[in-house]
Amino acid sequence: MSGGVEVDIVDSGLSDAADALVEKLVGDAAASKLSAGDATLWGPDAEPEASKRLAWVTLHETSRPLVDELTALRRELHDDGVDRVVLAGMGGSSLAPEVICATRSGGAIGGEFPLVVLDTTDPMQVSDALAGDLSRTVLVVSSKSGGTVETDSQRRVFAEVFEANGIDAASRMVVVTDPGTKLADLARDQGYRKLIEADPGVGGRYSALTAFGLVPSALTGVDVGALLDEAAAVAPELARDSADNPAIRLAAAMAAAHGAGAEKVVLADTGSGLVGFGNWAEQLIAESTGKQGTGLLPVVVEGSPDADPGSAPGFGDHGSDATAVAVGPAESGAQVSVTGTLGGQFLLWEHAVALAGRLLGINPFDQPDVESAKQATRDLLAAAGDGSGGDGGAAADDAPIATDGPVEIRAAGDASWLGTPDTVIDAIQALVDAAPDHGYIAIQAYLDRLDDASFATLRPELAKATGLQTTFGWGPRFLHSTGQYHKGGHQNGVFLQITGSVADDLAIPGQPFTFGTLEHAQARGDAGVLAAAKNGGTPRPVLRLHLADRAAGLVALANAVRETKRSGARPDDGVVGR
Numbered sequence: 001m002s003g004g005v006e007v008d009i010v011d012s013g014l015s016d017a018a019d020a021l022v023e024k025l026v027g028d029a030a031a032s033k034l035s036a037g038d039a040t041l042w043g044p045d046a047e048p049e050a051s052k053r054l055a056w057v058t059l060h061e062t063s064r065p066l067v068d069e070l071t072a073l074r075r076e077l078h079d080d081g082v083d084r085v086v087l088a089g090m091g092g093s094s095l096a097p098e099v100i101c102a103t104r105s106g107g108a109i110g111g112e113f114p115l116v117v118l119d120t121t122d123p124m125q126v127s128d129a130l131a132g133d134l135s136r137t138v139l140v141v142s143s144k145s146g147g148t149v150e151t152d153s154q155r156r157v158f159a160e161v162f163e164a165n166g167i168d169a170a171s172r173m174v175v176v177t178d179p180g181t182k183l184a185d186l187a188r189d190q191g192y193r194k195l196i197e198a199d200p201g202v203g204g205r206y207s208a209l210t211a212f213g214l215v216p217s218a219l220t221g222v223d224v225g226a227l228l229d230e231a232a233a234v235a236p237e238l239a240r241d242s243a244d245n246p247a248i249r250l251a252a253a254m255a256a257a258h259g260a261g262a263e264k265v266v267l268a269d270t271g272s273g274l275v276g277f278g279n280w281a282e283q284l285i286a287e288s289t290g291k292q293g294t295g296l297l298p299v300v301v302e303g304s305p306d307a308d309p310g311s312a313p314g315f316g317d318h319g320s321d322a323t324a325v326a327v328g329p330a331e332s333g334a335q336v337s338v339t340g341t342l343g344g345q346f347l348l349w350e351h352a353v354a355l356a357g358r359l360l361g362i363n364p365f366d367q368p369d370v371e372s373a374k375q376a377t378r379d380l381l382a383a384a385g386d387g388s389g390g391d392g393g394a395a396a397d398d399a400p401i402a403t404d405g406p407v408e409i410r411a412a413g414d415a416s417w418l419g420t421p422d423t424v425i426d427a428i429q430a431l432v433d434a435a436p437d438h439g440y441i442a443i444q445a446y447l448d449r450l451d452d453a454s455f456a457t458l459r460p461e462l463a464k465a466t467g468l469q470t471t472f473g474w475g476p477r478f479l480h481s482t483g484q485y486h487k488g489g490h491q492n493g494v495f496l497q498i499t500g501s502v503a504d505d506l507a508i509p510g511q512p513f514t515f516g517t518l519e520h521a522q523a524r525g526d527a528g529v530l531a532a533a534k535n536g537g538t539p540r541p542v543l544r545l546h547l548a549d550r551a552a553g554l555v556a557l558a559n560a561v562r563e564t565k566r567s568g569a570r571p572d573d574g575v576v577g578r
C-alpha cells in the first residue's frame with residue numbers, strides 16, 4: 001500500500017480500458033499540476049473558479065496550526081463541563097465530521113455522543129437534538145457561505161432554547177465560516193465563544209481537512225493531527241505522474257467506465273474500517289461531476305456483499321450501466337477496490353474526482369443547479385405569506401390525486417406518465433414503468449433520519465424488485481449532496497419523494513415560517529425544479545407521497561414496493577437511456 005492508500009482495478013476489461021486514460025493523465029502531467037494548484041487543468045471556462053478552489057491540495061500542511069488551537073478550545077469547554085457537541089451544518093459542512101467522528105469512535109453515527117449531526121429541518125429530529133443535556137452542549141455552527149437557511153434556523157432555535165434554560169447562548173456557540181460572511185459578523189457582534197475562519201480557497205465538498213472537518217471532530221476528542229498525518233503520508237504519491245498513482249488509477253477507472261456507458265458508481269463498504277465513508281464520497285462525486293447532462297451518479301449500498309449476499313442489490317448484480325467500487329477489500333462483484341486510511345482516502349478521492357472531472361470535460365468545482373431548488377423554496381415560503389401552513393405546510397399543497405390509507409398520492413409538473421392511480425402500488429408501478437432502461441430511481445425522504453431510519457430499507461427493496469439502480473437520500477440533506485446530480489447530471493432518473501405529517505411543529509425564532517413549513521417547502525420546491533427538467537424530450541417523473549401517519553405509511557410503502565415489478569429485470573444488452 002503506497003503511503004496508506006491503494007486502488008486495485010480488479011476487473012481486467014475495465015483495467016484495460018482505463019490504461020489509455022492513465023497514460024493520458026500521466027502524459028499531461030495532470031497529477032503534479034493538480035498538486036501544484038494549477039487551475040488550467042479543466043479548461044479556460046473553469047479556470048476562474050478553479051483558481052479560487054485548489055487550496056485543499058496542501059491542507060495536510062496548512063491546517064496544522066488548528067490542531068493546538070482546537071485542543072485548547074476542547075480543554076476550555078471541558079473545564080466548563082461542556083462535552084456534548086451538536087453540529088449544525090449542511091453538505092460539506094457536516095458530512096466529513098460525521099464520518100471522522102463515527103470512524104474514530106467505532107461507529108455511532110447520529111447518536112448522543114460523540115457528535116450529534118443536525119443537518120435537517122425535520123421538526124422531530126431538531127426537537128430531539130434540543131432535548132439532549134443542554135447544560136453540557138456546545139453548538140458548532142458551520143457554514144462556508146454563512147447563509148444556508150437550515151443552519152441559520154438551527155442556530156436560531158438553539159440560541160433561544162439555551163436562553164430559555166438559563167444558559168448564556170453566546171458562550172455555547174462556536175462558528176466556522178469563511179472570512180467576511182454575515183455569520184462571521186454575527187459571531188463577532190454577539191460575542192460568540194469562538195469564531196474560526198476557514199480557508200476560503202477550498203469549496204465545501206473538498207473541505208474535510210479544513211476547519212469544517214476538524215473543528216467538530218477535535219471538540220469530540222478526535223486526534224485530528226493524526227488525520228492530517230494520514231493525508232500527508234499519501235500526498236507525495238498522489239502528486240506523481242506515474243501509472244501507479246492511485247488517484248490517477250481511480251479517476252481513469254471511473255472515466256473509462258463512464259465512457260462505456262456505466263455512469264453509476266456503486267459504492268459498498270467491504271470492511272474498510274471507515275464508518276459511513278460513502279455518504280461523504282457521494283457529495284464529492286455527485287456535486288463535482290453531475291452537471292451539463294453528464295457525470296457520475298454515486299449509489300451507496302448497504303452492507304457488505306460477501307458477508308451478507310443479496311444485502312446490497314445494485315452492487316454484485318449490477319448491470320452494464322454501473323461500476324461496482326468496494327471501499328475496502330475486493331469482494332465478489334467488485335470491479336475496483338479502494339483501501340486505505342481515512343485521511344489518506346479523503347485526499348485520494350478528492351484528487352481522483354478532480355482528475356475525473358478533467359477526463360469528463362466538466363468543472364469539478366461548481367454546482368450550477370443547487371441554487372434553483374433553494375430559490376423555489378424561497379418562492380413557496382414567500383407565497384405562503386406568514387408561513388402558517390397548518391400541517392407543516394402540507395395544507396397549502398395541491399390536492400392529492402388519490403389517497404390510499406395513510407398515503408396521499410401527488411405528483412409534480414406534467415404527470416401524464418402517472419395515469420389515474422387509486423393505490424400506492426399503482427403509483428409506484430407507474431413510476432417504475434416510466435424509468436428508461438439503464439435509468440435510475442431516486443428515493444428522497446424528507447423525514448427524521450434517526451427516528452424514521454427504517455425508511456432506508458426501501459432502497460434495497462426497490463432495487464431488488466426493479467433491477468434498476470436505486471439511490472436513497474434524506475431531505476433536505478441530499479439537496480446539498482446528490483441534489484446537484486439529480487438536476488444537472490444524466491437525464492434518466494425517476495424520483496420518489498416522501499414527506500410525512502408533523503405531529504409537533506417547531507417555530508424558527510425571528511422567521512415567519514416553522515421548521516415543518518420549511519421542510520415541506522424544500523420538498524415541494526425541489527420536486528418542482530426536478531419535474532421542470534426533461535428526460536430527453538419527455539417529462540421527468542416525480543411522484544410525491546405524503547404520509548398522514550409516518551409509521552403506517554412506511555408499512556404501506558414497503559408493501560407496495562414488494563409488489564412492484566419491472567419486466568426484463570436488469571437490462572444488460574447495450575446501453576440506452578443516458
Ligand SMILES: O=P(O)(O)OC[C@H]1O[C@H](O)[C@H](O)[C@@H](O)[C@@H]1O
Nearest residue numbers: 091092093143144145148204480
Ligand atoms: O457550508 P454552506 O455554505 O452552508 O453550504 C452547505 C452546502 O450548500 C450547498 O448545497 C452546496 O451545494 C454544498 O456544496 C455545500 O456544502
